[in-house]
Amino acid sequence: MSTGLTTAPAAAGGTLRLGDDLTVNRLGYGAMRLTGPGFWGEPADPDEAVRVVRRAVELGVNFIDTADAYGPFSSDRIIREALHPYADDLVIATKVGLTRPGPDDWRPVGRPEYLRQQTELNLRHLGLETIDLLQLHRIDPAVPLEEQVGELAELRNEGKVRYIGLSEVTVEELEKARAVTPIVSVQNLYNVAERKSEDVLRYAEQHGLVFIPWFPLAMGQLAGPGSPLEAVLEDHDATPAQLALAWLLRHSPALLPIPGTSSVAHLEENVRSTSIQLSDTAYQAVTDAC
Template sequence: MNAPHPSRPAEASGTFALGGDLPVNRLGYGAMQLTGPGIWGEPKDPAEAVRVLRRAVELGVTFIDTADSYGPFVSERLIREALHPYADDLVIATKGGYTRCGPGDWRPVGRPEYLRQQAELSLRHLGLERIDLYQLHRIDAQVPLADQLGELVLLQQEGKIRHIGVSEVTVQQLKEARKIADIVSVQNLYNLANRRAEDVLEYAERENIAFIPWFPIATGELARPGGPLDAAAKEHGASPSQLALAWLLRRSPVMLPIPGTSRVAHVEENTAAAAVTLTDEEFAALAKAV
């Protein structure tokens, strides 16, 4: 593998091929925080949001994750404003199936006609003819899973979606989903301080399915002064957040962390984490500290 360019630190995270045919640098960017408070409405500083996106790509990020519900649609429109026409190696992933009624209000809606409508709107807002990775944002318990994913399969057959993913699922739900569609990614809450989705990660790794941890930088008590994350960070001349991301990258080859921020300085800090290498002892000590 070619050495990462120093001006593109995200390349140091290595690559993963979504669905076996869509390579991305493993350290990506999550675009949820580009919106207003409560993930609702326009950002306070739209110009900074555009700068954040452009800087992420300059730093070697080739995987950006968003959703129609972020804003709603605010995040997708900002991505288009900042980055369209897209670089050939840039993969924009989005999600549908979560509707919004106000700040902090999230409700799963998996009716096939709704999912189709939202996918079509995402295509328009992002300025794409095909979405490389479209994820079912949440399973709607009121609608058969076969109907929800079945509609995404139809969109895939029509050439509007390349690959399909799911979010916040159990191992059993993931297995059921794979009977209906070719699932190439799963996006669950996971970080150094919260590893309740460990069984889902282990299953994804066995099956070579991308595991996209949302909220990847939660560090909690680990980052307290003198704590294990704080101590290791000082040894590396890095921040606790960078160590938390480095731990995730080390944890599994299918791990695709997507730290999000609304500030350029934080994008630069997060992306630099790809160059942090943990020893076996450091990795194990951080894992045991929780």
């Protein structure tokens, strides 16, 4: 299973604090790809999916991000099969608020009773008594935000949730939610080539929130032959994915990348990114190129 990574290199990227009492290594794992085509149904190779999750933890990954909508529940079941009973330092984050009529079809549903139902199902499928981090997957425009976040706060008060996060929000929406209940994290689309949420990232830094960038490996058209980053890749003996992750780890101490994969080999490639130390010149070259 291993290809030379025998220690816990995920820890080389440093740590950050989630809420008051959870410390995690800054390279996590996103479980969305533990599913079938269109993020629907079971994966083509369930055994490999289990191996990926176990290998991630072996390599020091102690933050795993999933959601009821992945499958639905396919990733939850794989995580449970691979890791239950869970290690004390393992933090499992999940999300509710998107329903799945079919492959590649995602629709927000923020009715409080639905959010509660899906939280209960997450607990059951993951085999948890308490969800470390429950995130509102999307804000449902048909339901007042206060009602959606308020239901998550009620679940926290009942001991079913430890901390609450948001996904795909603006600074204004984040502040509105924080007026209802404490928020410890935000998960927005963010990568070296897509930085529309830079203001949300800076807000997270200023207020002690964790920013979880989804789709962290994207580099646009900047990774091919003749690209302005070709020299940087060669100098660091890095793949484009590794460079994308190394840039995120350098860019902000609030960032917690969660690259996902269904391959052990790709997982190990991603984790090696924590050993890449970008020089000031290389970091600026990547920043300016995108």
